[in-house]
Amino acid sequence: xxxxxxxxxxxxxxxxxxxxxxxxxxxxIYALAYxxxxxxxxxxxxTQNTFLxxxxxLNKFRxxxxxxxxxxxxxxxxxxxxxxRHCLGHDELDETIAGNEAGTLxxxxxxxxxxxxxxxxxxxxERQRIAVSLRAYEGLSCREVADIMEISEGAVKANYHNGIKxxxxxxxxxxxxxxx
Amino acid sequence: MKQKHEDIKEKLPEYFSGxxxxxxxxxxxxxxxxxxxxxxxxxxxxxxGKVDPPDPxxxxxxxxxxxxISLSKxxxxxxxxxxxxxxxxxxxxxxxxxxxPLFTMLYIQNRxxxxxxxxxxxxLSASAxxxxxxxxxxxxxxxxxxIFNGDAIxxxxxxxxxxxxxEDIASLxxxxxxxxxRELKNEKIGG
Ligand SMILES: [Zn+2]
Numbered sequence: 001x002x003x004x005x006x007x008x009x010x011x012x013x014x015x016x017x018x019x020x021x022x023x024x025x026x027x028x029i030y031a032l033a034y035x036x037x038x039x040x041x042x043x044x045x046x047t048q049n050t051f052l053x054x055x056x057x058l059n060k061f062r063x064x065x066x067x068x069x070x071x072x073x074x075x076x077x078x079x080x081x082x083x084x085r086h087c088l089g090h091d092e093l094d095e096t097i098a099g100n101e102a103g104t105l106x107x108x109x110x111x112x113x114x115x116x117x118x119x120x121x122x123x124x125x126e127r128q129r130i131a132v133s134l135r136a137y138e139g140l141s142c143r144e145v146a147d148i149m150e151i152s153e154g155a156v157k158a159n160y161h162n163g164i165k166x167x168x169x170x171x172x173x174x175x176x177x178x179x180x
Numbered sequence: 181m182k183q184k185h186e187d188i189k190e191k192l193p194e195y196f197s198g199x200x201x202x203x204x205x206x207x208x209x210x211x212x213x214x215x216x217x218x219x220x221x222x223x224x225x226x227x228x229g230k231v232d233p234p235d236p237x238x239x240x241x242x243x244x245x246x247x248x249i250s251l252s253k254x255x256x257x258x259x260x261x262x263x264x265x266x267x268x269x270x271x272x273x274x275x276x277x278x279x280x281p282l283f284t285m286l287y288i289q290n291r292x293x294x295x296x297x298x299x300x301x302x303x304l305s306a307s308a309x310x311x312x313x314x315x316x317x318x319x320x321x322x323x324x325x326x327i328f329n330g331d332a333i334x335x336x337x338x339x340x341x342x343x344x345x346x347e348d349i350a351s352l353x354x355x356x357x358x359x360x361x362r363e364l365k366n367e368k369i370g371g
Contacts, residue, residue, distance in 0.1 A: 019245035026244055034233035044236050055252040117231045136225045139197030
């Protein structure tokens with residue numbers, strides 16, 4: 001059953017149809033919210049509120065755009081309204097490292113590299129981060145990302161490339177630091 | 181070659197997420213073998229792709245769909261009137277319903293001539309006329325003229341003789357006074 005059919009079934013009283021839709025997109029929305037806010041609790045709230053807002057305004061959903069693009073748009077707007085972006089989750093990164101119970105050196109190196117990558121992504125400007133996340137990790141086309149971010153396709157490409165460029169620079173800095 | 185490099189670079193996110201067709205995949209793969217820049221960029225995308233956000237756990241994922249649906253229903257039960265009120269046609273109707281009677285009342289109360297004045301039908305515009313200059317003699321004369329112009333009232337002329345009419349009117353029974361009042365009214369002389 002496709003998304004539109006699931007929505008129609010939900011509107012005619014089948015709650016399980018909406019449950020199926022939420023299960024289909026919840027992890028993607030959460031990952032996106034996390035990559036933008038760098039706050040696990042906030043990402044959980046944003047995920048819940050994205051679906052809540054979507055259900056409450058299903059009458060505003062125009063079927064010419066995809067349901068996926070529509071809910072991602074809601075999620076991105078909620079993320080942009082996120083007020084607690086004080087330190088972009090650096091506390092959480094430290095927790096990840098401190099809470100690491102694994103004993104093997106390999107895992108420790110892996111964790112460190114991961115947390116560095118997360119830190120680097122968190123240092124990329126927000127709009128570039130959104131463009132990179134939506135293009136690379138949500139597998140959305142430039143057209144879809146433009147629709148979600150309400151900017152032109154050209155601006156999506158620019159944000160994406162600048163984001164990737166910034167990540168490359170940050171990774172180079174990291175390599176230089178560890179080698180020094 | 182340069183054009184192809186830019187085109188391929190543009191497709192790397194889709195290549196990574198597996199959204200390309202088999203044919204496109206083969207083209208990208210072929211280019212990657214000979215292009216260091218594109219290989220580096222793909223490696224970067226892959227590296228970040230491996231960074232998973234902290235998993236909120238199975239309990240969160242399993243409960244979320246039902247939680248969201250029941251929250252939505254709760255909100256609909258809690259604010260049904262409110263949601264109805266937010267619809268533009270309903271809002272416009274509600275505003276009209278309040279504004280129209282309010283403005284009508286304000287207009288009636290402020291238009292020239294107070295139509296709620298019980299004396300408004302008085303042809304002499306009693307409320308606006310100053311009678312303080314009238315003497316008792318004037319009153320006797322005016323009253324007699326008014327009554328006898330009508331020609332329909334059978335009132336003993338004596339009651340208006342000299343200054344004695346006060347007494348005579350005072351001696352009339354309430355029934356007689358009523359009928360006199362009614363007769364005066366029928367003559368459209370006014371109150
Ligand atoms: Zn290339």
